[in-house]
Amino acid sequence: xxxxxxxxxxxxxxxxxxxxxxxxxxxxxxxxxxxxxxxxxxxxxxxxxxxxxxxxxxxxxxxxxxxxxxxxxxxxxxxxxxxxxxxxxxxxxxxxxxxxxxxxxxxxxxxxxxxxxxxxxxxxxxxxxxxxxxxxxxxxxxx
Amino acid sequence: xxxxxxxxxxxxxxxxxxxxxxxxxxxxxxxxxxxxxxxxxxxxxxxxxxxxxxxxxxxxxxxxxxxxxxxxxxxxxxxxxxxxxxxxxxxxxxxxxxxxxxxxxxxxxxxxxxxxxxxxxxxxxxxxxxxxxxxxxxxxxx
Numbered sequence: 001x002x003x004x005x006x007x008x009x010x011x012x013x014x015x016x017x018x019x020x021x022x023x024x025x026x027x028x029x030x031x032x033x034x035x036x037x038x039x040x041x042x043x044x045x046x047x048x049x050x051x052x053x054x055x056x057x058x059x060x061x062x063x064x065x066x067x068x069x070x071x072x073x074x075x076x077x078x079x080x081x082x083x084x085x086x087x088x089x090x091x092x093x094x095x096x097x098x099x100x101x102x103x104x105x106x107x108x109x110x111x112x113x114x115x116x117x118x119x120x121x122x123x124x125x126x127x128x129x130x131x132x133x134x135x136x137x138x139x140x141x142x143x
Numbered sequence: 144x145x146x147x148x149x150x151x152x153x154x155x156x157x158x159x160x161x162x163x164x165x166x167x168x169x170x171x172x173x174x175x176x177x178x179x180x181x182x183x184x185x186x187x188x189x190x191x192x193x194x195x196x197x198x199x200x201x202x203x204x205x206x207x208x209x210x211x212x213x214x215x216x217x218x219x220x221x222x223x224x225x226x227x228x229x230x231x232x233x234x235x236x237x238x239x240x241x242x243x244x245x246x247x248x249x250x251x252x253x254x255x256x257x258x259x260x261x262x263x264x265x266x267x268x269x270x271x272x273x274x275x276x277x278x279x280x281x282x283x284x285x
Contacts, residue, residue, distance in 0.1 A: 004284075008277060009227035012268050019268040023261045030257075033250045085151035108175050113251075115172075116258040119165045126158040127269070128150065135150050 020130030024078045027091075027120055031075030038068040055102050070094060081133020084124050091121030162272030166220045169262050173217030173233070180210040197244050212236060220266065223275020230266030233259055 005011065037044045045065060052060035052067075071094060077087040095118035103111045129135045147153070179186040187206060194202035194209075212232055219229035237260035245253045271277050 007225060007228075008270075008281070009231075009267075010270075012227050012231075013270065014268075016265075016268040019261075019264045023265055026257055026261045030250055030254055083149060085154050086149075108172060112172055113254050113258075115168060116255075116262070119161075119168050120258070120262070123158075123161045123165050123265070125151075126154050126156075126161040128152075128155065138146055139150050139152070141146070 017131035020124075020127060021081075021132040023120065024081055024084070024124070024129055024133070027117065027124075028075040028078030031071045031078070031091075031117075033075075035068050035072040035075065039065075039072055057101060067094060078124070078129075081129030081135050084129035084133055084135050085126070088121045088123070088125030092118050092125060093121075095121065159272035159274050162266075162269065163223070163274045165262065166223060166226070166266070166271060166275070169233075169259065170217040170220030173213045173220070173259075177210040177213045177217075180206070181214055199243055209236060220271075223271035223277050226271035226275060226277050227267050230263045230268070233263030234261075234267055235263075236260075237263060 038048050039045070045068065048068060049060045049064040052064040057063050070090060074087050074091050074094070077083055078091075095114045098114045099111065099118060103114050180190050181187070187210065190210060191202045191206040194206050199205050213236060216229040216232045216236075219225050220233075237256045240256040241253055241260060245256055
């Protein structure tokens with residue numbers, strides 16, 4: 001191995017698709033896990049509506065379920081690697097609203113969960129889902 | 144239906160920008176997270192106690208090692224210098240944190256650490272993108 005290869009490790013680029021798969025599975029799995037109680041339990045959803053109202057959202061009865069279902073759908077799409085760039089854009093948009101409306105005055109540590117989701121969304125909106133995504137089959141026209 | 148409308152391949156041109164944004168956020172967060180540990184002996188002692196409570200061996204050695212490692216890896220991410228090494232170190236550090244600290248907690252409590260592990264893996268493989276010192280050094284060599 002040359003000193004340059006040792007410094008910059010270009011050989012690791014061969015695992016980029018595996019890293020994108022891992023990022024999609026972890027992020028998508030987290031969103032599905034986090035939203036499942038909200039969409040499957042009316043009492044939990046009522047609590048979320050109250051939380052939205054307390055955070056100053058207009059029409060909390062509309063936006064709380066919309067956000068929960070959107071995040072759940074984003075999670076499923078990320079796991080599958082389906083329409084990943086659209087999904088990344090939606091993820092970034094959702095957590096931009098979350099940052100502004102809910103976490104603006106939090107500490108950096110408390111902002112990290114929402115900020116990391118926002119920037120992961122931006123990354124996936126540009127990289128796409130990688131080789132192990134359904135999108136790749138759409139791109140190449142394979143069944 | 145037009146495939147390009149479904150998979151938006153045109154957005155790939157912004158990958159270096161998104162990598163820069165994620166590097167600045169993650170690097171900045173790592174530096175912010177350990178700054179008090181490396182600048183205050185009292186906060187470092189608290190971190191030693193935290194690692195001891197969680198069953199880590201040799202916490203007096205591991206606490207400063209972990210804090211300084213995160214500080215340096217965070218600075219390397221911000222600069223985009225030796226980015227793949229920084230990504231590997233971050234991934235390893237936070238896999239250890241998930242196993243050693245968060246294992247019996249909920250996924251919500253896992254997220255802050257496992258997100259950094261996954262992001263570290265991304266930088267270890269994809270690299271820093273075009274707007275980085277790594278890319279600048281590569282261009283100079285050509």
